[in-house]
Amino acid sequence: MIEAWREPRTRSVIIASVTLGVAVGAFGFTFGVGAVSSGSTVAQACAMSLLIFTGATQFSAVTVVAAGGSVASALGGALLLAARNGVYGLAMSRRLTGSLGRRLFAAQLTIDESTAMSAAQTEPDEQRLAFWITGATIYVFWNLGTLLGALAGTAINPLTYGLDVAFPAAFVAMLWPLLRDGRARLVAACGALICLVLIPFAPIGVPVLAASLAILLGVPR
């Protein structure tokens, strides 16, 4: 670690990884505020960030439960979003070798940002360094942010400050970079449409789950 800092090539990787980690981790504050304002306790908000540790999944579960959805529908949508970390794991498995214990530990840190930061590097040692530092920094700041946000959220009326829009606005920010090609835009439009059409009829939470059918547009080449 100290050696990596001394060498300019790997030092720039460390700086970029920590910067990204702190920025994304600060977003944990939003999760903390939103979680308690939609009915979770401070302990539950913190437990979610410590144990689940994957943003979109946590936001999705809290959103569906707050709207009055069943445990099954909240679980379904949230787990579908968690499934993509499995795909990131596949991509990272060539770079993250070592003992079983080490890989089981790395698994908890396998999320959007650590995978993306690692993929952005060219050399294998830089890829490993970027993964571990980004993952660890986000873990620390995501949990710290959640705690502070949860404590702040219990002290104010979230509706006055428009905080109920924090989650949809966060989803907008997460979605935007994914709309790179025509197929992605079509899938996104179908997902939104399926959900809107079902909201008046289907049990709460089910419209979001049903929107996942739009991924079948990925079947043709």
Add this chain to the structure above:
Amino acid sequence: MTWTLIILLALGAYGFKVLGLVVIGDRKLPPVLDRCLALIPVALLPALIVSGTFSVGHHLQIDARAAGVGAAVIAAWRKAPLVLVILIGVAVTALVRAIT
């Protein structure tokens, strides 16, 4: 929020991470599965956005939230960073609520 849901989600989320990184490892998946899995967030995020913006239980309505999320979309389109997109969405919603 219930503790049961939190525990099930924690086990499920960690399960997927371990499945990809440790269990399957660098074995190849069929390309069609790869493509569909990659589209999950693209399909679910818009659904979460419209339900968080327009729904009140089983009703659809346009209120201050739509203005806030609309502002967030413009901010994301102008390539604003994640935290700024959220702040703009929240601030516009609060402002519209305060003046209506």
